[in-house]
Amino acid sequence: MPTCSTWGIILNLSGHGESDKIVTFYSPDLGRMTGIAKGAKRSKKRFVNKLELFSLLDITYRPSRNNGLIFLSEAELKEPFLSLRTRHRRYTMAALACELIIRFTSEHDPDPEIFTLLCWLLETVNSGGQPLKAGALFHLRLLGACGYQPELTICSLCKKQVNNSRFFALQPATGSLVCNRCNTRVQQSAFALSLQTIKFLQTAQQLKIHQLQRLQLPEKNARETLQMLYRYSQHLLQRDIHSWKFIVQEVCLWD
Template structure:
């Protein structure tokens, strides 16, 4: 059977036996897949310095005869994204981005737009965009691509917009807004979005990826918004996002 070719980002690497590696990849044409790289630990020319976390590769692989493990025949390095492994805040942020992909994406369900978003996020982070901002833009746009974009235009109960009211909260079950007049008294502050944040998110929804770096928001507000998206996603996924705690610690 002929090899399939695609571009892929390395999400996870683990040793397998004496000399092999198993990798989880997000590839443009095959979606999230697991591959085995035979002999990768013996530093053969084929794989040396390529099968590292966060690298972008051109891959050549054979689909499995049975099971779900592809056979990686060859890999070409497209971008090493080196600083994502050598700079702690970037490492933590890239780990968070990878974890979101692993949690939100099913196996072998390709989405080239999502691949573009993931590549953009790791590339931009490697080039020096603020870790918090990268995490926020990535998380927000990922929710959109997965069909969970929060509805942030107006209060879902009374229709007041961000010009007409303040103190909005995101309702995690529906991903819609409630204004301070309509939200139940028990609503926790974990879901609060200020008017300034709503405007920022509106812009982030509409802008091209390459323009996002122009958007400015105070760091404290970025973290507060990341917190809202974290709680919303945890509700959607019904499980925790483990790297969130490390990402939060970068704030201090």
């Protein structure tokens, strides 16, 4: 079978037998993929220092016949994003981003916007950008790319526009806002959001990915966003997000 090549960012790695590695990566033209790198634990030439978490690689592979594991035959390192593996706060946010992509995307379902978004997050945090801010914007836009964009302009029940005459909260069950008057009527557990955070997120939903870094999202609004998106995502996935426990203390540290 002929070999093919694609770019990919490594989302997860695990050992397989004595010498192989199972590699999950996200590619702009293949989507999320899982492959086996035969002899990767031993090979000094083909894979050493390349098959690492978060690395951007040019991967040479043989496709599988039935959409099973592909066979990685070689990889060229394009960008290691080295500081993500050595700095704790950077590592935990990159790990959360990778887990979210694994949970929210399907294999063999490419979306170049998701690849660009992941590159943006890794580059931003690797080059010293605020991890909480970058993570909050990444999570918001990932949900949008996957068809779960939160509706942040009006109360979903009375249709009143967001303004400072009422308080608004996001309902995790619907991903939409509800105002304080309607919320008492429906008695649902909703996550209260400050007007300032809602306005920031409305802007973040409109910007191009490369413009996100310009948004001056203060840390307290980033924390509020991450908590709200965590609640919403937990509801969508109907399961826990493991990486959350590594950033939860930092996120819930209210000033």
